[in-house]
Amino acid sequence: MIQRAFIRAAIFALLLTGCAKQMKRQSALLQYDKGIDGIIEEMTLAEKIELLHGKHMFVSAGVERLGIADMKYTDGPFGIREEMQPDGWAPLGWENDKATFFPTGSALAATWSPELAYEYGVGMAREARLRGKDMLLGPAINIQRIPTGGRTFEYLSEDPFLSSRLAVGYTRGVQDNGVAVCLKHYALNSQENNRGTVNVLVGERAMREIYLAPFKAAVVEADAYGVMAAYNKVGGWWCAENDLLLNKILRDEWGFAGLVVSDWGGTHSTVNSIKNGLNVEMPGKRFLGPALLDSVQAGVVAEELINQRAREILRVRMAIKAVPEEEANRQMTSQPPQQKIAYAVAAKSIVLLKNDGLLPLDLAEKPAIAVIGANAVQTVALGGMGAGVKTLYEVTPLQGLKNRIKDKADIVYAQGYEPAEFSFADMFRRKTPEELEQRAREKQVTAQQLTREAVQVASEADLVLFIGGNNRAVETEGSDRKDIKLPSGQDDLIRAIAHVNPNIVTILVSGAPNDLDVVKSVSRALLISWFNGTEGGNALADVLVGNISPGGRLPFTIPLKLEDSPAFAMGNYPQGRKNADIFADLVSETEAEGISTEKTSADEIYNDPNTAIYSEQSLVGYRWFDTKNRPVMYPFGYGLTYTTFAYAGLESDKEKYGKDDVITISFELKNTGSVAADEVVQAYVHRKNPAVEWPYKELKAFSRVPLQPGESKVVTLDIPVQSLQYWNENVQAWDDDLCTIELQVGASAGDIKLKKEIALR
Numbered sequence: 036m037i038q039r040a041f042i043r044a045a046i047f048a049l050l051l052t053g054c055a056k057q058m059k060r061q062s063a064l065l066q067y068d069k070g071i072d073g074i075i076e077e078m079t080l081a082e083k084i085e086l087l088h089g090k091h092m093f094v095s096a097g098v099e100r101l102g103i104a105d106m107k108y109t110d111g112p113f114g115i116r117e118e119m120q121p122d123g124w125a126p127l128g129w130e131n132d133k134a135t136f137f138p139t140g141s142a143l144a145a146t147w148s149p150e151l152a153y154e155y156g157v158g159m160a161r162e163a164r165l166r167g168k169d170m171l172l173g174p175a176i177n178i179q180r181i182p183t184g185g186r187t188f189e190y191l192s193e194d195p196f197l198s199s200r201l202a203v204g205y206t207r208g209v210q211d212n213g214v215a216v217c218l219k220h221y222a223l224n225s226q227e228n229n230r231g232t233v234n235v236l237v238g239e240r241a242m243r244e245i246y247l248a249p250f251k252a253a254v255v256e257a258d259a260y261g262v263m264a265a266y267n268k269v270g271g272w273w274c275a276e277n278d279l280l281l282n283k284i285l286r287d288e289w290g291f292a293g294l295v296v297s298d299w300g301g302t303h304s305t306v307n308s309i310k311n312g313l314n315v316e317m318p319g320k321r322f323l324g325p326a327l328l329d330s331v332q333a334g335v336v337a338e339e340l341i342n343q344r345a346r347e348i349l350r351v352r353m354a355i356k357a358v359p360e361e362e363a364n365r366q367m368t369s370q371p372p373q374q375k376i377a378y379a380v381a382a383k384s385i386v387l388l389k390n391d392g393l394l395p396l397d398l399a400e401k402p403a404i405a406v407i408g409a410n411a412v413q414t415v416a417l418g419g420m421g422a423g424v425k426t427l428y429e430v431t432p433l434q435g436l437k438n439r440i441k442d443k444a445d446i447v448y449a450q451g452y453e454p455a456e457f458s459f460a461d462m463f464r465r466k467t468p469e470e471l472e473q474r475a476r477e478k479q480v481t482a483q484q485l486t487r488e489a490v491q492v493a494s495e496a497d498l499v500l501f502i503g504g505n506n507r508a509v510e511t512e513g514s515d516r517k518d519i520k521l522p523s524g525q526d527d528l529i530r531a532i533a534h535v536n537p538n539i540v541t542i543l544v545s546g547a548p549n550d551l552d553v554v555k556s557v558s559r560a561l562l563i564s565w566f567n568g569t570e571g572g573n574a575l576a577d578v579l580v581g582n583i584s585p586g587g588r589l590p591f592t593i594p595l596k597l598e599d600s601p602a603f604a605m606g607n608y609p610q611g612r613k614n615a616d617i618f619a620d621l622v623s624e625t626e627a628e629g630i631s632t633e634k635t636s637a638d639e640i641y642n643d644p645n646t647a648i649y650s651e652q653s654l655v656g657y658r659w660f661d662t663k664n665r666p667v668m669y670p671f672g673y674g675l676t677y678t679t680f681a682y683a684g685l686e687s688d689k690e691k692y693g694k695d696d697v698i699t700i701s702f703e704l705k706n707t708g709s710v711a712a713d714e715v716v717q718a719y720v721h722r723k724n725p726a727v728e729w730p731y732k733e734l735k736a737f738s739r740v741p742l743q744p745g746e747s748k749v750v751t752l753d754i755p756v757q758s759l760q761y762w763n764e765n766v767q768a769w770d771d772d773l774c775t776i777e778l779q780v781g782a783s784a785g786d787i788k789l790k791k792e793i794a795l796r
Contacts, residue, residue: 062258062292064350071349075342077101083345084328087309088320091121095296095315097352104169104357106348108217108296108317112173112189113137113568114416114424115162115368126425134162134368135569136416136426138380140175141546142565144191144590145384145674147715148739149204156208156216158376163214165370167363169355170215170261170296172422174205176249177224177265179547179591180655181602183516185227186421188507188546188566192590193656194671195248196734202249206257215355217261218253220298222246222280224265228515228609229644231301231616234268237649242269243762245653251289260293260351264313266301267647272311273303281312294348305330314344369427374569381567381574383713383739387585387675388551389561393498393540395581395677398443405447405496406433407489407532408503409454409523410544415566418507419457420514420616426569432502432542435572439580447496451489452523453481457508482524486531494535500579501529503554504543507566513616515609519550519597526553533557542575548593551668563587581677584712586739588674588783592656595668601651601659610644657784658730670785672717672734678708678744682716685780685789691796694771698754700778702789706742713741718752719784720759721777723792727761729772732779735759752780756795771795 075083082098090096090105093116097103110116115134118127135158137143143155156174163171175186179193191198202218209216223235223246237246253259262285264275274280275297285291294314302308302316305326316323330336387394396402411433417423430438433448440446466474493499503525509516520526521543530553533539541558543549546566555561562585564575577583594600602608654662657671681704688699704714718736722729736752756771763770773795781787 060255060290062290064258064260064292064354067350067353068346071346071353074101074103074349075345078345080331080338080341081328083341084324084331086345086348087314087327087341088316088323089318092119092123092318094121095317103349103352106170106315106352107168108170108172109163109166109168110173110422111159111171112175112219112422113139114426115159115166115168116422117425118166118364129364131364131367132166132425133427134424135370135373135377136424136429137377138384138568138571139546139566140189140191141179141187141590142384142567143205143380144197144201145386145563145565145587146380146739147197147588147590147737148383149200151380151383152201152204153208154376155380156205157212158373160209160212160214161370162368162373164212164358165363165366165368167358167360168214169357170217170351171209172217172219172263174202174216174253175219176202176253177220177222178246178249178655180225180649181515181608182519182548182591182594182597182600184225184547185511185513185515187548187591188510189512191249193592194590194734195245197590197737198249199252202253203257206253206259210257210260213356215260215293215351216253217263217296218250218259219263220265220274221250221262221285222265222274223269224267226515226608226647227513227616231266232645233610233647234271234645235647235649236270238652239764240762241649241652245655247284250285254285254289254291259291260354262291262293262295264295264297264301266298273301275302275313276304276307276311278311286312292347293351306335309336309340309344314348367427369569377568378570378574381565381571382577382583382586384565384567384587385575385578385585386563386587386589386673387560387578388563388669388673389555389558390675391559393538393559394579396444396498396579398440398580401444402497403445403447403495404436404440405449405492405499405536406436407449407451407493407499407501408525409450409452410504410506411448411500411502413454413506413544415507415544416569419511421512423507429569430572432544432564432572432575435574435576436500436579438573439576439582447492449489449492450485451501452485452503452525452528453478454506455508455522457511486528489528490531490535493532496536498538498540499532499536501532501539501541501554501558502544503529503541504545504549504563505547506544510546516547519548521549521554529554529557540579548591550596551593552595555668584677584710585674586676586713586715588672588715589669590671592660592667592671592784593669594660595666599660599665599667601654601656604659605651607648607650610642610647653730658733661731661784667785670783672715672783673785674715674783676710676712676714678706678710678712680714680742680782681705681707682780682788685778685791687778687791687793689793691794692756693796694756694773696756698756698778698793699751700754700780700791701749701751702780703747704740704742704750705747706744709744711741711743713739714782715739716750716752717781717783718754719779719781719787720754721779722772723775723777725772725774727772729761732784734784759795
């Protein structure tokens with residue numbers, strides 16, 4: 036009954052058109068309108084409609100007659116995609132389209148640095164311009180709702196505030212350097228299973244406070260020029276034709292003035308799409324081509340609406356200077372300045388979870404080091420389905436260690452386990468029971484042989500660097516993981532290694548949470564090094580040998596077990612069986628076998644694979660664990676360094692604040708150890724006597740603070756009272772909950788050092 040009541044309330048809230056307060060802002064894109072009006076007057080109806088759909092796989096048309104260049108798109112979000120055939124997915128096979136592989140989204144988020152996010156955007160834009168691209172299909176900023184999400188590695192964080200700060204930095208970095216961003220995937224694409232068919236039911240308060248927050252920040256603060264509509268539905272409407280999302284919220288409230296492009300193959304109608312806010316259907320013209328022309332000529336769609344959609348596209352075209360054909364693709368895409376940015380992000384992202392003193396490595400006695408694990412040599416720029424990077428180079432962990440250690444240790448490598456492999460063909464071809472049994476036997480034999488070799492190498496070494504985790508076959512667009520266990524029998528392998536050598540440092544090359552129960556118990560040190568880009572191996576080695584102190588912090592919570600996380604604990608995920616994927620169908624041009632979604636009764640909605648019920652509402656990630664008082668393996672924001680820090684003297688500039696004030700807090704932070712390092716200080720807000728329900732606490736400010744040994748700094752953080760508002764569904768507007776606030780400052784969501792009460796009046 037509670038679940039059904041939630042569904043009714045969620046649908047009702049999403050159907051309300053409301054009278055939300057306007058965001059008083061003016062996009063820089065509006066400056067082009069006067070000139071655009073003249074252009075539109077010269078265009079024929081057919082030319083206008085040509086703007087509204089794909090011309091080629093990653094190109095939508097301009098108007099050559101009027102000197103308006105085509106719009107050229109590129110994946111992103113963590114590297115510029117290689118050049119493809121105009122109307123297919125086959126690569127052209129060029130040499131100079133090798134790009135810099137930047138650390139993926141969760142790695143960027145682990146830096147907790149808007150400044151690095153800006154530099155990241157700068158690097159992406161520079162390489163996009165070298166290739167003649169106008170719009171980057173990124174950043175990817177959906178909230179990491181489930182630990183198993185196939186695109187967790189690509190997205191930023193479970194927290195809307197952290198994601199917002201990074202999204203703003205990334206967006207500004209890209210657009211300050213002559214390329215438009217395309218924020219994706221708008222909105223609530225927080226799962227990959229059934230993403231092309233699923234209908235998300237969510238309360239509007241949770242939708243606005245959690246899931247839309249990064250998009251709002253990038254639009255309102257950074258004036259994002261582009262948005263990509265997600266594949267899924269929200270409140271019964273496809274995102275590419277969702278009036279609430281695209282018109283009422285994005286354009287009317289936030290003041291978005293740019294263009295909305297569909298995800299590839301994500302358009303479902305002609306009239307609803309054009310009326311409800313879509314500008315460009317990609318990559319084809321099934322709906323916004325001849326069918327739209329017919330609709331205008333029949334009087335079903337007004338030409339003035341076509342003019343408006345064309346105007347929104349032309350604003351972006353005017354703002355982004357097209358790169359002449361003869362100037363594009365004339366040099367290697369990946370360039371040293373961008374490679375340095377990739378290294379800087381990687382070096383600040385690595386998270387140290389455990390260390391009993393084994394790190395940094397002591398190389399004084401020239402130890403024998405066993406490097407064990409396929410991820411030590413596996414590259415992760417490509418793999419799985421979806422965007423990847425044909426990178427100029429990628430330094431693996433083993434190569435990075437050799438680069439930095441040289442002859443200061445004897446390094447011996449053993450593969451240890453067979454890595455997971457991705458086969459696009461296997462998505463559409465079911466293996467027979469005999470084939471599955473044969474493959475299982477082969478895997479068992481291989482695993483036994485690899486384990487013997489690894490144990491032998493470990494037994495002869497002074498210490499073991501176990502390099503495990505996932506890869507891009509395990510974490511992939513189009514499907515969520517079934518669990519968060521380490522793949523390929525890694526738990527069994529590391530147990531066997533621990534029997535012969537207790538000196539184990541475990542490094543996990545993953546973009547998403549793993550079950551760490553086994554590796555934590557047998558490892559003396561434990562790190563996450565992410566899918567960390569072109570320079571990832573060098574950055575990891577610098578941390579391991581102590582050239583730099585680890586400075587990353589978790590952008591998500593690592594639960595004790597998957598079933599503790601909110602969507603799983605409430606039975607909201609997974610829903611039913613998995614359908615084929617819309618993007619996979621598009622790429623393969625093969626009709627995958629689906630299943631019927633017809634339900635025999637309303638009660639079966641919870642077994643429907645095409646209904647996602649977000650009844651945990653705002654309790655995502657640490658909000659859930661804190662509010663429900665449930666233990667975790669490692670909390671949001673957690674990360675160790677090679678030093679220690681002391682916090683003292685939390686003060687606020689006032690004791691009482693009005694709704695238009697800014698809360699300014701300060702405290703002293705001291706590096707009490709002997710190593711230079713960065714501390715990521717985090718300020719959370721806990722409401723003590725609120726009028727409405729809230730999570731136990733929420734992140735509202737943070738700062739990355741570098742300190743030399745023995746150095747102290749006074750750290751100042753600002754929290755605008757307006758940032759503490761909630762979405763009042765009754766009045767359909769942002770509202771104040773003026774109450775007593777406990778400010779909590781610490782090193783993670785689970786390590787609060789200082790507290791202070793203030794009053795909101």
